[in-house]
Amino acid sequence: MEAELAPAIDPLVPTAPLIGSLRALHEPHRQLQISFSTEGLGGALRRLRAGDVSLALCLLLPDAPEDVMATPLIRINLLPVAAGNPLGTLGRPASRVDLEAHVQLVLSDPASRDGPNYGLTGSAPWRFVDLGRRMDFLLAGFGWCRMPEHLVQEHLDAGRLVRLKLDDDTRGNADPLTIYAAHLADRVPGPTGRWLLSDLAARLAD
Template sequence: MIGSLTLDQLRVLVTIAELGSFSAAGRRLKRAQSAISQTVATLEGVQGVTLFDRSGHRPRLTDVGRALVVQARFILASASRFEAVAAGAREGIEPELAVAIDPLVPTAPLIESLRALRDAFPHLPVSFSTEGLRGAERRLRRGEAALAFCLLLPSVPEDIVALPLVEARLIPVVAPTHTLAQLGRAATWADIEEHIQLVLSDPATPDGASYGIIGTRVWRFVDLGRRLDFLLAGLGWCRMPEDLVAPFLKNGRLVTLRVDEEPSASTGTLTVYAAHMRARPLGRAGRWLLDDLRTRFGMPVSLNGLQGW
């Protein structure tokens, strides 16, 4: 019987429930009361239920009527979103925007940009996923994300369009109880090699290429938060994003590890890119999000005229 159900019938049902009478619903919907009554009677007849108790001065919803009003509101809202997505597609807005990020991406500006995106495109379905190292790039390649904020090591692949977004500054840190924090001098690389390094790894290829690893005493982590727990517990040292550890440096739970004669091969910054597959250009909402993010990161530029985006 669902085939005989119409959005108009549901709209009439919800309007009566909101206003409390058939006549008031008729006035709002600009219809005669008899037309409203006939719509309700048809809905009740087709569905085989009684929606209103008409024994009193004003119609009252039955128990099943109250339950179905809830469902009717849900269906009407879904229909409105359906129409909004279709209208957006006609204007070049993606039907959905899937975003993936690597763990080293600064999150505060991203959160604010996603809030602004929601205000600018209120009907746009957005999906979001955080990934282990290089996971965002994999989602991009599998078609599970349209836009990735990620590291691209050792270089940007040919089939990906990547725009530098921000330089993530990594600093060596350690718990104040750790041996390296109590040397009373800058640590040499020989000192550091004796201690466990807490390394963020790609879960898909844990034995793949390594960047910035010193020595052989390595504990590997997929999750940045779990690595931070071990760091705070004094179980090793590592380089961490400066913005993430700033509160712990301020309250004394971490200290900066002073390093003497740091090898030139070790990296202090990593480039975070906004990336999409070259064969799948971004739509209007994706470009808007990047415009907003670059402004928040202090890199104002309009992407609307940028070839490839």
């Protein structure tokens, strides 16, 4: 059994099931050390390839690379949302011209600024590395963005955010994003790492 488990975790991974799995792992293995690495876009894969971690829970865009073994864990819906923004009161789906007049808050990879811009619609985005910081600006009424449904549902229910309607030209790729459990093809996780993956997959499937 590993003396330490050091997963790299994408901020889009739902927290509640992860906590549940780690609590269940901790009960019989109280001496097991856990070292979290919460990464921005692309960071978990870089840590994995650098050998800093043996396990990553992350996005792999556009596809899983050949040197990585990846198992799909969960699909996450991204909702276009805003707070205190005229886009939410148009009374019709927002067009590209409508969106151009407002700041888009974009989550980006700090190590690859010129890389692909997934979901980018506006011409003058504000780029964030930290998902929590982007949420702060969103709730403060700065612009709009696409956010994971599980992170914004409470704010939608409370009226702090509104879901935007986008026309066909601005909707883009509305398919859910896939969160993977990934490890290097030549470095399989130990028994506790494998148990964590199995338990987490079961919780996310419920």
